[in-house]
Amino acid sequence: MKATTLAMALMVGDPHSDRVVPPTGFTAQLTSFTSAAMAFLACFALALSVSSGRLADRWAQELSQSLTIRISAPGDQLAVQTQAALAVLETTPGIEEARPLDADEQRALLAPWFGQSLPIEELPVPQLIDVIEASDADLDVDGLRLRLQAEAPGAVIDDHSRWRRPLVQAAQRLRGLSALSLILITGAMAAMVTLAAHAALSANRSVIEVLRQVGARDDYIAKAFVRRFTLRALGGAAVGTIAGMIAVALMPSSEATAGFLTDLGFRGLGWLLPATIPILAGIVAFAATRFAALRTLRTMA
Amino acid sequence: MIELDKVAYSYGGGELLSDISLTVQPGSFHFLTGPSGAGKTTFLKLMYGDLLATAGQVRLSGVDTRTMSRDQIALARRKIGVVPQNSQFLDHLSVADNVALPLQVAGRDATEAQADLEQLLSWVGLSSHRDAFPPELSGGERQRVALARAVMMSPDVILADEPTGNIDWEMSQRILKLLVELNKMGKTVMIATHDLTMIRASKAQVQARVLRIANRRLQLAGADL
Ligand SMILES: Nc1ncnc2c1ncn2[C@@H]1O[C@H](COP(=O)(O)OP(=O)(O)O)[C@@H](O)[C@H]1O
Numbered sequence A: 001m002k003a004t005t006l007a008m009a010l011m012v013g014d015p016h017s018d019r020v021v022p023p024t025g026f027t028a029q030l031t032s033f034t035s036a037a038m039a040f041l042a043c044f045a046l047a048l049s050v051s052s053g054r055l056a057d058r059w060a061q062e063l064s065q066s067l068t069i070r071i072s073a074p075g076d077q078l079a080v081q082t083q084a085a086l087a088v089l090e091t092t093p094g095i096e097e098a099r100p101l102d103a104d105e106q107r108a109l110l111a112p113w114f115g116q117s118l119p120i121e122e123l124p125v126p127q128l129i130d131v132i133e134a135s136d137a138d139l140d141v142d143g144l145r146l147r148l149q150a151e152a153p154g155a156v157i158d159d160h161s162r163w164r165r166p167l168v169q170a171a172q173r174l175r176g177l178s179a180l181s182l183i184l185i186t187g188a189m190a191a192m193v194t195l196a197a198h199a200a201l202s203a204n205r206s207v208i209e210v211l212r213q214v215g216a217r218d219d220y221i222a223k224a225f226v227r228r229f230t231l232r233a234l235g236g237a238a239v240g241t242i243a244g245m246i247a248v249a250l251m252p253s254s255e256a257t258a259g260f261l262t263d264l265g266f267r268g269l270g271w272l273l274p275a276t277i278p279i280l281a282g283i284v285a286f287a288a289t290r291f292a293a294l295r296t297l298r299t300m301a
Numbered sequence B: 001m002i003e004l005d006k007v008a009y010s011y012g013g014g015e016l017l018s019d020i021s022l023t024v025q026p027g028s029f030h031f032l033t034g035p036s037g038a039g040k041t042t043f044l045k046l047m048y049g050d051l052l053a054t055a056g057q058v059r060l061s062g063v064d065t066r067t068m069s070r071d072q073i074a075l076a077r078r079k080i081g082v083v084p085q086n087s088q089f090l091d092h093l094s095v096a097d098n099v100a101l102p103l104q105v106a107g108r109d110a111t112e113a114q115a116d117l118e119q120l121l122s123w124v125g126l127s128s129h130r131d132a133f134p135p136e137l138s139g140g141e142r143q144r145v146a147l148a149r150a151v152m153m154s155p156d157v158i159l160a161d162e163p164t165g166n167i168d169w170e171m172s173q174r175i176l177k178l179l180v181e182l183n184k185m186g187k188t189v190m191i192a193t194h195d196l197t198m199i200r201a202s203k204a205q206v207q208a209r210v211l212r213i214a215n216r217r218l219q220l221a222g223a224d225l
């Protein structure tokens, strides 16, 4: 709805309506400059948000949803400890399935090293238990490790890529922070445009009086200011966004290392995302100026 | 038609105007006089809704200005041409654009009214100044631009506040003549002035009622002028 009002104000509205407000020079340049700077920052925040999100997703996918428990014990103890470990696993929340591998499966695992004919029943090979985590609950690996230690001292948990979990959290946190930055940048932009609009309204008090005198409605007067500030913000933000996109595009990229720094940027259709920045800037400037103008006009007798 | 019904006004201190009743008949010609500071400007502002009565009613076409919305007052103002005491203009626009400003503000197509605009500029004798900017004009020229602007929307009523203040006699006579011409075209005219010589000079040209503000009240001034 805002967008259509905006479009109406800019397109359908009297293109000469802002002629009644004298050129505001300095305020105008400041508005353009600040919008450009904000858009530039927003572009980076957006790139950071998108990239860290992408990274978080990829790393989370790589986190395997399974772990293996290996039980090593003297012959007669092995079966007992395996049963004990299974009992512990059964009462552990967050586990979907725990299944001891049978001799054939264990043999298949070892085959690449020892060949098919390995007499596995006669060797002190550890018993493996395949554990699949429930996707909807969080498994407390450290707690499980402690309980296993008590019930089956020969059990060792091998939890694959669990070390990556803090990294995923960091990436998710980064995504959140950059999204927050975007919100703050938008707010700062709104505040700045409001200040600039107030300055312009005060500086043009006598102009407003003349317009009133000849029968201008508040809406008409507000529009003259709104149109000007919206176009300024839109133009400034467009320049800032383009500069930001160029800067992001020029970041060295390296698929091989897939490191975080070299991964900052947009991919494919993601390059369309920054295009929303000037539009957002226009909407913010439109709303902020209109609000400031109508409120100020109401207080100006 | 403008009606004042037991109107009082105060800027916050004591009442400046009290118990004022007046019906301004369409096509009439009024002078509003009184010493400086008596409240003439205030009175005119009440008549076009720039100020709202603190007691009583000011009715424009029967509607109490205090019940009108801001938009309604803006619309009403398009039917009342005002030549303010110290006319302000948009200094970055030409004389012609300033005169056409009421049209633009009303959302009318100024090109359609181009002929009216040129005629109006020639009527006030400022055709040659149409592209000048207001700061370049003399006092008398500014007053005539203000008058042209006030007339642009063909209002029924013209309120002029000290239109001959600070300008020479000859120019005053010229402006008075323009206002009289407007009245002959059927428009209601009210001129606030402390300049009694102007009122006397008008006698040969128009049948005017002379009102005087004295001691916060409105009186009908007699033949003592
Ligand atoms: N905005 C205002 N606030 C307070 N007092 C005002 C204001 N405008 C005018 N006055 C006072 O009201 C009185 C009448 O002013 P005005 O209507 O301009 O008189 P006139 O036009 O007859 O000279 C003066 O004493 C003036 O100082």
Ligand SMILES: [Mg+2]
Residues within 6 Å of the ligand: B040, B041, B042, B085, B161, B162
């Ligand atoms: Mg006065």
